[in-house]
Amino acid sequence: MKNLMKIGEMARFNQVSVPTLRLYDRMGLLKPCHIDQDSGYRYYSIYQKARLDMIQYMKELGMSLGEIKTILEQGDIQLIESTLIRKKKQVRQQIAELETRLGAITRAIESTERFRKAPNKGMTTVEYIPHRKIYVMHTDVNFYDHDISVYEEILGQLKLDILRHGLPQLYYCNAGTILPREYFLSQHLESHEIFVFLDDNFPESQTVRRIDSGMFACIYLDRFEDEPAYAAKLLEYCTQNGYTVCGDYLCEVLTEFNVFDSQHRSMFLRLQVPLSFQQ
Structure with a gap:
């Protein structure tokens, strides 16, 4: 035929x-x-x-x-057009989601690399750190009044808060805490703010802040329970060297390797304060 x-x-x-x-x-x-x-x-x-x-x-x-x-x-040509417009919107959303995932993968690689190349536990350094964006959640609980079990509960609240504000769960990683500058200088350990890092394109708001780039005095540790002692060492280091602390203290979780221990959160921390060298 x-x-x-x-x-x-x-x-x-x-x-x-x-x-x-x-x-x-x-x-x-x-x-x-x-x-x-x-x-x-x-x-x-x-x-x-x-x-x-x-x-x-x-x-x-x-x-x-x-x-x-x-x-x-x-x-119907109008049906074709409306379907294509809807598909275009869906593709843009998919691209945005993939870019978010790519950013998370990049941050995870950078965190792992920093862990491999970081100074030994207890070592103090002065480092340049580029500007960063963070998402901040306030809590009535003072982290330093409790053990890590309460910290785990607050992490759960943070995850819910992130999702409630429409952020992808990919940002729920390596949460850190903030201590006001005056509290750090007096070693009054009272923190009510927990944060995670965001991509730079997020606009600043009540919950999204920018941490300016600059020189930071830093100290590294690998145990949650050791933070108070190491915060004191960091202040002593700044005082001995005549450094001026010009901003809030951050406890940054550089990376977590919970694949190695199913019972405890395994963290590598960098305590840091911004410095000013102006006369």
């Missing part, structure tokens, strides 16, 4: 599978133009390639087979 192809030939010619053509037939997307009553063979016309090309193109644009079926049945 001139210009007719069996289903297998049609599949090979158009780089699709036979089961795909059978599915299109069942859904009414693309039915064979002829079925031999004796053999049951399905035959497609060469001219049906245009319809199959359109189906494949719409699939590449992200349309579902159900959407394609509706468009082909109705033949």
